[in-house]
Amino acid sequence: MDKVIFNKIMKKKAIIYLHGFRSSPESDKATFLKQFCLTNNIDFLCPPLDISPKKAIAQSITIVKNVMVQEYQQIILIGSSLGGFYATYIMQNYEGSEQLLSILINPSVRPFRDLESAINSEKRWQLEALNIRPFTKNHHLEIQKLEETVGTTLRFPDNILLVAAKGDELLSWEEMSSFYKGCQQYIVDGSDHSMTDFPKHWERIKGFIGV
Secondary structure, three states, X not given: OHHHHHHHHHOOXXXXXXOOOXXXXXXXXXXXXXXXXXHOOOEEEOOXXXXXXXXXXXXXXXXXXXXXXXXXXXXXXXXXXXXXXXXXXXXXXXXXXXXEEEEEEOOOOOHHHHOHHHOOOOOHHHHHHHOOOOOOHHHHHHHHHHHHHHOOOOOOHHXXXXXXXXXXXXXXXXXXXXXXXXXXXXXXXXXXXXXXXXXHHHHHHHHHHOO
């Protein structure tokens, strides 16, 4: 009996961070969250997502599935920009997502529209110097199919916190706020799309996950 109680007490939280378009696990937000988790005995996962949205979603779902069988106290998805769209996709389509909490940072609400200009936009020297793959028309069509399955009515709005910056230079915070109506919302005056001042806001955001 004592052993069972002890195991329950020792259960941890896990944070899965889904980075944005052309970002990586080495981004400032990912690095900050990784350090926060280390300090607070929270498991942290941040996969390097494929440029293919279809593959990126498959990667993300595989990680969520593997983490969920570990019986964590709580699993939190944090997605930034395109990663926010991926997190929303999972909340809308993955069986068992009602058990997840999700924090969306300047999420892309209409990525098919927003990423049209990114199709084959990379210069050859960028592809070679940075060792990256181009974002192709096929990748763009993958986004369209994923977006169609998300819909417009959120399944578990109480499980979602929107973090949107009024100073976002790429996406509309009003569009985010409208799409995620019914969810908790933290609207930031100023800042930018990357939310470079994220650590300053984390103190208020982390209350959503009970830290």
